[in-house]
Amino acid sequence: MRLRVPRERDGRFHTALFAPYRRRMEDLEAFALAMYAAGISTRKVGEVLGYLLGGTYSASTISRIAEGVLPRLEAFRKRPLKPRYAFVYLDALFVKVFQENEGVATEAAYLALGITEEGYREVLGFWLLPTESSTGWGDLLLELKERGLEEVLLFITDELPGVETAIKRVYPKAHWQLCTVHKLRSTLRRVRRKDQDAVLRDLSSIVRASDRNEALKALNSFRGRWADKYPQVVASWIQHSAALLRFLDYPKALQPVIKSTNLLERMIKEIKRTTKTRDNTFPTPDAVLKVIYFVAERYEAQFQTRKLQGFQQAEDEIRAIFNLRYPQA
Incomplete structure (x- = not known):
């Protein structure tokens, strides 16, 4: 016509x-x-x-x-960040992606979630790399710094070898909290089934302690009971005790949410749910990033006006810790 x-x-x-x-x-x-x-x-x-x-x-x-949606996605991933975040959670999930000339490959989707100094959640970034490694995290932390993130009090991650070194290289004044939930799960896999309930009770008394003295006393009791039967398990908990108990250096109101990566795990669970509807395989790398972007956008919108649980009571303490560790000129 x-x-x-x-x-x-x-x-x-x-x-x-x-x-x-x-x-x-x-x-x-x-x-x-x-x-x-x-x-x-x-x-x-x-x-x-x-x-x-x-x-x-x-x-x-x-x-x-x-x-x-790709232009919006790229703008989201490159947006400037605030100079201060009280806590940063790092974790990754593995997805199957079709790569041209290679076929289906398993790759690592890295995610970073930040808690602002006012207590609000922000998805700081997400990336797709061939595998998860401390080197990969080190490069991505440098990217966060280039986008404006200068000061962090505490990073919360799993037990990936070398991750503490990668964090310290970019953010030398930041503390590292080893996720207690990841540690408990990995420990139980190394313990005989008949002992798992007893071991879990003893370890729970460590990570649920109200102060460091109580935690160290429970750790000593755990060593006395299980060192002969599971020497490597006990040695690992002693070796990582400082990182496992780092949350005790922070306000009590926030300790339940900074001792593990559960806050980020909820977002990862939602990403996995959407992955299942796509037969667990993505046709392109961009398809992975689009799904993560949509989940991240909804996640931020959901908590846009809601402070992290316990932050209201701890805000003055958090500000004091910032000023002590990062004194302003």
Whole structure:
């Protein structure tokens, strides 16, 4: 169909014909993205749109719509960061990704979650690398610093070899908390089934202690009871005791949420849930980053006005720790 557009002197004529169509397409794309972000596969999204609107919407069509989010995604990943974060949680999950000329490969999706000095949560970044390593984390911490993050009180991570050294190289004044939940899980895998309940009770008395003296007393009791039977397990807890009990140096109101990476694990659990709906395999690396971005965006929106549990009571103490460790010139 050919349309004849009237010519007029001032050039102010605009047809109203396409405006409703444009709005309909924008609504359609927003709806498709909302379903994709919720973890629905591109094939299922296409089926739902076809059922509701008629016509055919292939998986590749939905993928092209989802590609439109990439500029927002990149802006999110490169946005400037605040100079101070009280706590930073680091963790990774493994995903299967189709790589051109290689086939399906398992890769590591790195995630960093920060707690501002006012107590609010921010997703600091996410990256996809071939594997998780302390070298990888060191490079990503340098990127965070380049984006403006200068001062951190405490990093919370799992027991990845070399991660403390990587942190200290970039943030020498920051403390390191080894995730107590990860440590408990890894310990129980090295203990006979019949002893697991007793070992867990003894270890729980360490990580649930109200102060350092109580924790060290429980650790000494654990060593006396289990050193002969599980010498390597006991030695590991003694070796890492400073990192496992670092949370005790911080306000009591915040200790439950800084002794483990559970805060970040909740976000990872949501990412894994959306992964399952895609048959646990992503067609491209960008597809992984899009899913993480959608989850990160929802996560930040959910907690935008909600301070971390316990932060209200501990805010003055946190500020005092910052001023002591990072005195302003």
